[in-house]
Amino acid sequence: MSLDAATVRRIAKLARIRVNEEEVSTLQNELNAILGYVEQLGEVNVEGVEPLSGGAQMALRQREDKLTDGDMAEKILANAPDRIENFFAVPKVVE
Amino acid sequence: MSIFDYTIASAAKALKAKEISAVELTTAYNKAVAELNPRLNAFITTTPDLALEQAKAADARIADGSATPLTGIPIAMKDLFCTEGVRTTAASKILEPFIPPYESTVSGKLKAAGAVMLGKANLDEFAMGSANITSGYGSVENPWKRQGEVAKLVPGGSSGGSAAAVAARMALAATGTDTGGSIRQPAAFTGLAGIKPTYGRCSRWGVVAFASSLDQPGPMARNVEDNALLLNAMAGFDEKDSTSAERAVPDFTTALNRGVKGLKIGIPAEYRLEGTNPEILALWDKGIEWLKAQGAEIVDISLPHTKYGLPVYYIVAPAEASSNLARYDGVRFGKRVDGEDLIDLYERTRAEGFGAEVKRRIMIGTYVLSHGYYDAYYLKAQKVRNLILKDFTNAFGQVDAILTPTAPSAAFGLDEKMNDPVTMYLNDVFTVPASLAGVPAMSVPAGLSAEGLPLGLQIIGKHFDEETVFAVSAAIESAAGFSALPEVRAK
Known part of the structure; x- marks a missing residue:
């Protein structure tokens, strides 16, 4: 399976990363090299094998559904690139 | 004796006996950082004033008898741990302006134990790399040189700044994080000991996610004992991390003198890779002899899916990274590059904020999780990951620990291996399988290459059996008697 330039552009779009034409061709080569390398997994027989999603040898813990903290708007907004009062500000989305 | 010759254990003793003060120790290390960092670039941010303040508080604790073995010990904090009020970049330009309003659990535990933070150590961007050459704040130079050469070598990665700082004696010890070898490989490249604990042993809360x-x-330090002292303070259950293990933390230092008599040590046939540097294989054989001489029983074992570790890793890790790094959108924190509309703002922010390796991995991750490819790549990789775990489970039915080399080579040149991502990925061939299985693994310096560079051996243990890992590592350490030091260091 080999990626063409259009697919590289589509992935970049999905990943929300702007790429120029020069980057598309570099990425196409690099991504194909990586995909070529992982292709060898095809030779492993995984019939009946359960997928392993995590490193923990346990079920995920659940906690009680209750508020444990809050009331820290200033702390949360302290790193905002742009804010208006207690809101994150972004360019206009709806005309 | 120089003030830089202390280990954590011996410094703690000297501090307690008032032979030295925490302020004296920190002042010396602050000076070493100021002198050597412009050259080695091991720190992204230095915090000399904060360190001095913490050292004064440490002296007060030592005086009133409330000190721990880490009180007054100057350390480097990998810049992946969020530190309240101190800029945390993950070595990415996208986090250049980020000052966390909270403290990670692990750095908070070290702070509470009285450790002194000298600064935030350099790393590969978002911990993605094996040579510390992907940092948005410049590469790190390894303080070690090939004999008679001046060429700059890499310190390994991703915890390359932590490794270089401790090796060059700009810090007494450091924190690292390990996703596929990021503690063990740089430890091996710089003549240090470092342990990746069992997945779940140390909290991930407040550690920038990869x-x-x-x-x-996990910790990185000059010897095995110092690692045990650090891990004692870093480990423990944390309800803020949903995969944190709810189990008691033993005193790891009690395992150091257990010895290896009667232990069964597995030697996996599959790690004897074709084309591996013969020096590395010879060192591995030496390690086997050392353990045998101390009474261990050597058992040949098989980990049949070893060769699939790297391909699984390079699907699973980018997939998780593409999801974790979706949060960097220029809206809530970090860098923003303005655009014509919101989507344009996202795309420009991420294009400028992320470096080439991070973009590559996000793209691979996005692709293997995308519609139509999920089953062929991601699900398949998760299944093979289970087979790799089963390899270890089977092996640990026969043996108590496994001995392997840490890395397939010694430190390489800053300009080598740069162009081909796949060749770079091969660095982690011996470390990735333990990461995928979640088992603890430690690298211990065991000898020098013919060129005079440090080489490490890796000890892999059962889930939550760091104690046996420490026992075997201590045995290797004492037999190896590794005492070489890099040319570039604080003296």
């Missing part, structure tokens, strides 16, 4: 099912914080 691949959440693999990321695990």
